[in-house]
Amino acid sequence: MSLDLVVNVVIAGLLTGLIYGLMALGLSVIFGVVRVVNFAHGEMMTIAMYAATVLFAALKLDPFFALVPVAAVFFVFGYALQAGLINPFITRPEHSQFMLLVAVAIIMVNALLMIFGPDARNVQTDYQLESFEIGRILVDKARLYAALVAVGAAAVLFAFFRLTLTGKAIRACADNYLGAKVVGLNVKKYYSLTFGLGSACVAVAGCAMVLLVDVTPPLGPYYTLLAFVIVIVGGLGSMAGALLGGVLIGVSEALAGLFIAPSAKSMFSFGLLILVLLLRPQGLLGKRT
Amino acid sequence: MKKELLCLVILAGLLVAFPAFAGPYALSVATLILYFAYTGQAWNVMMGFAGQLSLGHSLYVGVGAYAAGALFFHYGIGPWAGLWLAMALCAGFGLVIGFLAFRFGISGVYFALLTIAFAEFTRIGFDHLDWLGGPGGMFLRVAQRDVWDLANFRGPPLMYYYAMLFLTAGAFLLCFFLLRSKAGYYWQAIRENEEAAQALGINTFRWKMVAVALSAAMTSVSGVFFAFYYNNLFPEQIFHISRSIEIILGPVIGGVGTLFGPILGAAVLTLLSDGITDLLAALGWEIPGIKQVFYGIVLLVVVMFLPHGIWPALYRRLGFHK
Numbered sequence: 001m002s003l004d005l006v007v008n009v010v011i012a013g014l015l016t017g018l019i020y021g022l023m024a025l026g027l028s029v030i031f032g033v034v035r036v037v038n039f040a041h042g043e044m045m046t047i048a049m050y051a052a053t054v055l056f057a058a059l060k061l062d063p064f065f066a067l068v069p070v071a072a073v074f075f076v077f078g079y080a081l082q083a084g085l086i087n088p089f090i091t092r093p094e095h096s097q098f099m100l101l102v103a104v105a106i107i108m109v110n111a112l113l114m115i116f117g118p119d120a121r122n123v124q125t126d127y128q129l130e131s132f133e134i135g136r137i138l139v140d141k142a143r144l145y146a147a148l149v150a151v152g153a154a155a156v157l158f159a160f161f162r163l164t165l166t167g168k169a170i171r172a173c174a175d176n177y178l179g180a181k182v183v184g185l186n187v188k189k190y191y192s193l194t195f196g197l198g199s200a201c202v203a204v205a206g207c208a209m210v211l212l213v214d215v216t217p218p219l220g221p222y223y224t225l226l227a228f229v230i231v232i233v234g235g236l237g238s239m240a241g242a243l244l245g246g247v248l249i250g251v252s253e254a255l256a257g258l259f260i261a262p263s264a265k266s267m268f269s270f271g272l273l274i275l276v277l278l279l280r281p282q283g284l285l286g287k288r289t
Numbered sequence: 290m291k292k293e294l295l296c297l298v299i300l301a302g303l304l305v306a307f308p309a310f311a312g313p314y315a316l317s318v319a320t321l322i323l324y325f326a327y328t329g330q331a332w333n334v335m336m337g338f339a340g341q342l343s344l345g346h347s348l349y350v351g352v353g354a355y356a357a358g359a360l361f362f363h364y365g366i367g368p369w370a371g372l373w374l375a376m377a378l379c380a381g382f383g384l385v386i387g388f389l390a391f392r393f394g395i396s397g398v399y400f401a402l403l404t405i406a407f408a409e410f411t412r413i414g415f416d417h418l419d420w421l422g423g424p425g426g427m428f429l430r431v432a433q434r435d436v437w438d439l440a441n442f443r444g445p446p447l448m449y450y451y452a453m454l455f456l457t458a459g460a461f462l463l464c465f466f467l468l469r470s471k472a473g474y475y476w477q478a479i480r481e482n483e484e485a486a487q488a489l490g491i492n493t494f495r496w497k498m499v500a501v502a503l504s505a506a507m508t509s510v511s512g513v514f515f516a517f518y519y520n521n522l523f524p525e526q527i528f529h530i531s532r533s534i535e536i537i538l539g540p541v542i543g544g545v546g547t548l549f550g551p552i553l554g555a556a557v558l559t560l561l562s563d564g565i566t567d568l569l570a571a572l573g574w575e576i577p578g579i580k581q582v583f584y585g586i587v588l589l590v591v592v593m594f595l596p597h598g599i600w601p602a603l604y605r606r607l608g609f610h611k
Contacts, residue, residue, distance in 0.1 A: 037398050085593075092596060094398060095342050099541050099592045102534055106585035113578030217578075221530065225409060228402055236399075263424075267413035273406045281395050 004136045009254045011139060015147035017250020019208050021243035022150040023223065024230035025157065026201030032237030033174040033194040036086055036097050040105035042223025044199060047108060048074060048206025049215040050116060056123040063123055064149060067207035071200040078199025082192040090191070105224065113217040120214035128211060146208035153204045154243055157197065161239070170194055174237075226266075229273045235286025244285060248272070292608075304454055308447050316446050320518075322559045323453035324511060329539035329551030330460040331507035336537075337546035338464075338473060339500035340480030342397070345404030347532035348411055349379040349505045353512025354522050355421055361429055361516075363420075367441040368513050375509040382407075383505030387498045396483075405530060412528030426523040429516065442517045449518050456514070457552065460507060464548055476500055480546070508536075542591055544598030553600050561587060 027041045038044075048070055055066040085104070089097050128142045161167035173180040173190045180187050213219075226249065231237075234245025249269050256268035276283060308316055328350065335341050356378050357371025386407055390400050416424045437444040442452070467473045475496045478486040487493050516522055526532070543554025565583045569575060595602055 031398075037402075085589075088593070094401070095336065095537070095541060095545060096592065096596060098342075098344070098401070099538075100589065103585045103589040103592060106588065107582050110578035110581035110585065114576050114582065118577065225405070225530065228405070232399070232402055261417070264413060264417060267410060267417075270406045270410040270413070274403070274410065277395060277399065277403050277406070278389050278393055281393055281399060 006255075006258070008138055009258045010251055011137065012143060013251040013254025014247055015139075015143045015250075016212060016254070017247035018147040018150045018243065019205050019212070019246070020226065020230055020250050021246025022154055022201055022208070023205035024227045024234070024246050025154055025239060025242040026198035026205070027227045028231045028234070028237055028239060028242040029157070029201070030195055030198035031231065032239075033170055034082070034086070034090065034191045036090065037094075037101070037228075038195075038198070039098060039101035039224060040108055041202065041227045042225070043105045043108040043112075043220035044074070044078075044202045045206045045209070045223045045227075046112060046215055046217065046220040048203040049210040049219075050112060050121065051203075052207045052210045053121045053123055053215065062125060063207045063210055064145065067149070067204050070207055071203040074199040074203035075196040077196075079192045079196035081199075082195035083188070086195065087188050087191060105220070109217050109220045112220070116217070118216065120216045122214040123210055125211070142211040146211050149208050150205060153201065154239075157201065158239060160197075166190075166193070226269070229269045232273055232283055233276045235283025238283060238285045238287070241283050241285035245283070301458065308450055313446060316450055318559060318563060320446065320450045320453050322556045323450070323457045324514065324518075325535070325539045325555035325559060326552040327453065327457045327460050328508060328511040328536045329543070329555055330457070330464060331504050331511065332536050333540045333545065333551050334464065334467070334507065335500050335504035337540060337550075338468065338480065339476040339497055340483075341497060341500060342401045343404045343501075343504070344401045344530070344533050344537070345406075345408030346504075346508055346536045347528050347530065348382065348404070348408040349508035350512040350515060350532065350536070351408075351411065351415070351522075351524070351527040352379050352382060353509030354516040354527055355415065355427070355512075356509070357513040358427055358429055358516035358522055359421055361441075362427055368517055369440070369442075372510065372513050375513050376506040379505040379509035379512075380502040383501040384498060387501035391494050391497050405533070408528055408530065408533060412524050415524035415528065422522070424523070424525060426521055428522075429520040431520050449514070453514065456510060461548060461552070468548065472496065472499060538588070540598075542588070542598055544600035547598065547600050547604075549604075550598050550600040553603070554598065557599060 023041070023045055027038055030036065030038050051070045051073075052063040052066045055061040055070070056063060081104070085100065086097070089100055125142070127145070128140075130141045132139045132141060132144065161171060169180075169185055170190050170193065172183070173185060173187050173194075177187060180190075230245035230249050231242055232245075233248060234241030234243070249272070252268050252272060253265040256265040260268070280286075304319075307319060311319065328346070332343065332346050335343050353375035356375040357368045360366040360371040360374060361368065386404065390396075390403055395403060415421060421427055434443075435445055437448050439448075442448075468477075475486070475491050478489065478491060479493050479496060483493055512527075515527070538558055539554035540551040541554065542558055543552065544550030562580070562584055565580050569580060569583075591599070
C-alpha cells in the first residue's frame with residue numbers, strides 16, 4: 001500500500017470530516033443551549049439532502065446555491081419545532097424528551113420513504129468528477145468546495161455567538177437558565193432561535209454532503225448516531241469540539257475503511273466514543289460541569 | 290387493593306384461557322405482546338426503578354439470543370443450559386458497562402449514549418464474527434412444529450405463548466416484590482435524588498450495579514426466547530438501535546416505573562401497529578413507510594398529552610387509588 005494512497009485517503013477523510021463537523025455543530029449548539037438531545041438530527045440532515053436533490057432535478061440549482069433557501073426553510077422549521085413541540089418538554093425527564101424526538105424521527109424517516117421510495121438519489125454536476133492535482137496528491141473538487149462551505153458556515157456561527165448581542169443572549173441562556181430569566185431574557189424565544197440555527201447548520205451540511213454521497217432514508221438514523229459520536233468525542237456543547245470531533249471521526253473512518261474493512265469503519269468510531277467517555281467524559285474540548 | 294387483585298386474577302385467567310378462543314394469528318400477536326411486555330418490564334427495572342436510562346437494551350437481547358443460539362447451533366445444547374449462559378454473559382456485560390459508567394460518574398444523557406455506543410459496537414462486532422454467521426445470519430434447525438419438545442424448547446406456537454405468559458407473570462411478580470423490598474426502596478431513592486440517597490448512607494454505586502445486572506439478565510431471557518421462536522438471528526436486526534427503541538416504547542407509553550405500565554404499553558402499541566396495518570390495507574393505502582408515519586404521530590400525541598404514560602391516568606380513572 002503506497003504512502004500516496006494513505007495521504008489521499010486521509011485528506012478525503014479530513015474534508016468529509018469537516019462536513020460531519022458542521023452537522024454535529026448543529027447538534028452540539030442545540031444541546032449546549034436547550035439541553036435537549038436532538039434524536040432526529042440525522043433525519044433532518046437527510047431531509048436537507050433530499051431537498052437539494054429535488055431543487056437540482058427541478059431547477060438545475062447547484063447544491064451550493066440551493067443551500068441558501070434550504071437553510072432558510074430549515075431555520076423556520078427548527079424554530080417552529082422548538083417553539084411548538086420541544087419547549088413544553090424542557091422541564092420533563094430525559095426519557096420523555098427522548099421519546100418525543102424519536103417520534104419526530106420516525107415520522108421524518110418514513111415520510112421520506114413514502115415520498116421518495118427506498119432508491120438512492122444524488123445530484124450530478126460536472127465538477128464532481130474533477131480533482132485538483134498537487135504533485136501526486138489528488139483532491140476531489142466537490143469534496144474541497146463542500147468542506148470549505150462547511151468551514152465557512154461554522155465560522156459564521158462562531159462569529160454570531162461571539163459578536164452579536166443575540167448571540168450573547170443565547171450564551172447567557174445556556175450558562176444560567178434562571179439568571180437569564182431574572183435579567184429579563186425571553187429564554188424560550190432564544191431556545192427556539194437556537195434550534196433554528198442548529199437546523200440551519202444541518203441544512204448546509206446536508207446540501208454539502210449530497211455532493212459526496214447518495215441519499216437514502218436509512219441514512220438518517222446512521223447520521224444521528226454519527227453526530228452523537230462526534231459531539232461526545234469533541235465535547236457535548238463545545239463548538240470547536242464538534243469540528244475537531246468531525247475531523248477525527250472522518251479521518252478514522254477513512255483509515256479504518258482502507259486498512260480493515262469498509263463495514264468496520266463505524267466500529268472504530270464507536271470504540272473511540274467509548275474510550276473518550278471513559279477517559280474524558282466531558283469530551284476532548286468540553287468543560288467539566 | 291382487593292379490587293386490584295381481583296382484576297389481576299381475572300386478567301390472568303383470561304390470558305391462560307385465551308388460546309382456546311384465539312386463532313393462530315391472534316395467538317402470534319398475543320405472544321408478541323407478551324414478549325414486549327416482558328422485555329419492557331426488564332428494562333423498567335433499570336430505568337423505572339433505579340432511574341438509569343438505557344437506550345441500548347438490544348445488546349442484552351442480542352447477546353442472550355446468540356449465546357443460547359450458538360450453543361444449540363454448534364453443540365446441540367438446548368436452551369435450558371443456554372439460558373444460564375445467556376443470563377451470566379448479559380449480567381457480566383451489564384456489570385462492565387455499569388462499572389465503567391458509574392465509576393467515572395457518567396449519568397443521564399451521557400450514560401444513555403454510552404449504552405447506545407456499546408450496543409452499536411457489539412452489532413458491528415457480530416457482523417464480523419464468522420463463527421456466529423456474521424452478517425449472513427445464524428439459522429437454528431426448525432424441528433417438528435406439532436410436538437411439545439420442552440427439552441429443546443421446540444414446539445407449536447401454543448408452547449411459546451405459554452412460555453412467554455409464564456415469563457411475563459414471573460417478571461411482574463418479581464417486580465412487585467422487588468418494589469416492596471429493601472432494594473426497591475433504595476432504587477427509588479436513587480431515582481428521585483441520588484445525592485440525597487447517598488447522604489442517607491445508601492451505597493448508590495452498588496445498587497445501581499445490581500439494577501443493571503438484574504435488568505440485563507432478565508432481558509437476556511427474551512433474547513433466548515427470540516432465538517428459539519424466530520430461529521434466525523441477524524446482527525443487523527437484533528442489535529439495531531430501533532430494537533432498543535421498540536423495547537422502551539412499551540414502558541414509556543404505558544408508564545415508566547409502574548408495574549402494569551410495560552404490559553399495558555406493549556398491548557396498546559402492538560395492537561395499534563396491527564390496527565394501522567389493517568386499516569391501511571382496508572383503505573388500499575399501502576405505500577411503504579405510511580404505517581410508521583401514523584405510528585409516529587400516535588406516539589407523539591401520547592407522549593405530549595400523557596407525560597406519565599397511559600397506566601397512571603387509567604389507574605385513577607378506574608378508581609383504583611385509595
